[in-house]
Amino acid sequence: MRASVRLEGRVAALLAAVVGLATGVPAAGAPATGAPATSAPAAASKLPADSLLRLTWSADPQIAPGRGAERVAFVRTTVHAEADDYSTDVWLVEPGRAPRALTADPAADLLPRWSPDGRRLAFVSTRSGKPQIHAFDLAGGEPWQLTTVEDGVGGYAWSPDGTRIAFTSTTLTPEQKSAAPAKPNPKHAKPPFVTARPIFRNDGVPGWRSTKSRHLWVVDVSAGPKAPARRVTSGDWDHGDPQWSADGRTLYFAAVRKPDADRVFDDTELYAVPADGSREPVALTDRRGPDSNPVVSPDGRWIAYTGFDEASPPNSYEVSHLYVLDTRTGASRRLAVDFDRTVGDTTISDMGAPRGDGMRMVWRADSQAVYFTTADLGQGHLVEATLDGRHRRLTAFEMGEIRGFDVSDTGRVVAVHSGPASPPELRAFAVRDAGRENAWTRLTDFNAALVASGALQPYEEIWYEGAAPNVVDFPGGDGPGRAGRDRQWIQGWIVKPPGFDPSRQYPLILYVHGGPHAMYGTGFFHEFQVLANAGYVVLFTNPRGSSGYGEAFGDVIQYRYPGDDHLDLMAGVDALLARGYVDPQRLHIGGGSGGGLLTAWTIAKTDRFRKALVERAVTDWHSFAGTADIGTYLTQRWFRAPPWRDAQDYLARSPLSHVERVNTPVLVLHNQEDYRTAIDQALQYYQALQARGVPSELAVFPDSSHGMSREGRPSQRVRRIELIVDWFGR
Secondary structure (H helix, E strand, C coil), X not given: CCCCCCCCXXXXXXXXXXXXXXXXXXXXXXXXXXXXXXXXXXXXXXXXXXXXXXXXXXXXXXXXXXXXXXXXXXXXXXXXXXXXXXXXXXXEECCCCCCEECCCCCCCEEEEEECCCCCEXXXXXXXXXXXXXXXXXXXXXXXXXXXXXXXXXXXXXXXXXXXXXXXXXXXXXHHHHHHCCCXXXXXXXXXXXXXXXXXXXXXXXXXXXXXXXXXXXXXXXHHCCCCCEEECCCCCCCECXXXXXXXXXXXXXXXXXXXXXXXXXXXXXXXXXXXXXCCCCEECCCCCCCEEEEEECCCCCEEEEEECCCCCCCCCCCCCEEEEEECCCCCEEECCCCCCCCCCCCCECCCCCCCCCCCCEEEXXXXXXXXXXXXXXXXXXXXXXXXCCCXXXXXXXXXXXXXXXXXXCCCEEEEEXXXXXXXEEEEEEEHHHCCXXXXXXXXXXXXXXXXXXXXXXXXXXXXXXCCCCCCCCCXXXXXXXXXXXXXXXXXXXXXXXXXXXXXXXXXXXXXXXXXXXXXXXXXXXXXXXXXXXXXXXXXXXXXXXXXXXXXXXXXXXXXCCCCHXXXXXHHHXXXXXXXXXXXXXXXXXXXXXXXXXXXXXXXXXXXXXXXXXXXXXXXXXXXXXXXXXXXXXXXXXHCCCCXXXXXXXXXXXXHHHHHHHCCCCEEEEEXXXXXXXXXXXXXXXXXXXXXXXXXXXXXXXXXXXXXXHHHCCHHHHHHHHHHHHHHHHC
């Protein structure tokens, strides 16, 4: 499931991290806890953990239409240390002028969108409390508030003639409010939460899942500030962000408008509804599997969207393909048929903009091609797919990643780009210069001082031979980076400490990504840079099961996860040891989510690591199926049967079942409001380690969800890295 821009407010109060120190004696065979420190203290580093507070994110570029195509609105995000939050404002960059702020309100301003004539710029702001659509005229004047819906707005879109804006909101209609139960007496105990829905909470949203549904609304811009809006859709279903037809009469969106929608929440279809709400929505697609992310072509004839036909039983990993639907005939067809990568994908990074990177799919001005991002072999690229079935990659660089982007009518691309030693900034290039990185223009340079500091280290690519079982061939034949008949090559990267000396031996940290169907890549990763500056060689790889190498490579771990992917990781450690500059007595391992699971699995298989970090991990598959927000959905794809039918399979693949063999000291780190891998996963595992006397510590971050390390409060993100550096360094 692809995450959307999240507009919910953050919890106001920040509690200190709770850290419990184990008092158990080392288990037999455990490394001595009094070993000398293997790195310099974080305070002496050129890049301490709190360097995160000085970073600036550029995101969501939007090119002005028509003659204004040289003007680019975007979101600039910085850390507001006093508020322990992020400051997001709408900025503008145009030829011959330095980037400048268009908004500077203490509230969050984001999601800038130009009116079709380029004279107005709308954006979403929380300055009135809830996120509401605001707008201002580029000719001058102050921003004015357009919407006043009670629950605020989500995604939105201008009508082709610029007179209306469609948006999503969970706001109730007056009729629904009058029919709602009376609010309970505040002096009484809170009433129970009662539900019959299988998905009763969502990670990243505190508390229980709301009973309200997300609907489409339309507001008349010409009516002026705080104009009344009318709801277009109805029913007990959530509706995706709207797209307008070329004539402004119809809205398109994706949704699961089906009985028992929660049980098939990934089975979205595309729908069309009259913009005036005069009729019920009509489904435009009908298949088992997602049809999502609709984008209408400039001429209105085509709707580009992503999806796939779900297998039965469902696969663990599916590549999401690109389709177009002909609005005249209703026929759909797939574009770029031989393209075996997920459309709209990106690599794993802790440097995504905290409030959204931007668009992942854009039409060419002549309605004959679609541009989209994809993750491929450790890089994030921009691809063009034409209606006649061809496709080509528009970006070419040794290492790096494209995230959010936009393309002008004249073929000018503005994108968020980052590289190993360069944080995300806006870059521009012409489609005609595809493949020429030297033709790019730098539009922002907010992190120039950090880049000039010399603290940021390059990556070194490594391909090594992984474990032989279940070899998967992906295009290219035999040799490094490819699979042969009995060999599996794995891609990874090395970050070395500043002043690296190959004649010395350094401590190693092997980082394992989660997902498991995700991909480490060559974009900027702040945490890896901090660890390298602390004196570690950092190795991160993409074992089998990773995305970005084709569907077969990703799906090969189904029903055997964790398994051979662990062997791929160990082969990577062996490859570095063979180079001579890694100390075999100072090996460390860590990871979050699926990476935490694989870490816990690995230290039950081997005692070669001195320390381990098990973060927000699945440690007990049986309880995961019932406590994760979408646990049943995920286990249906990773196991052949539910736990009550095949408990042994769940036990066999749970690290908790193998804790008797763990001797490695472990830092167990978790987030208290994590609903994807519930806090119980960490507590069970930590208690088992303590019962066995394995040196271990538990760190629990309050008021934080599964994605805290990527988009959580700044102080928590900093404190988390400090705990990790301290743990591995002691």
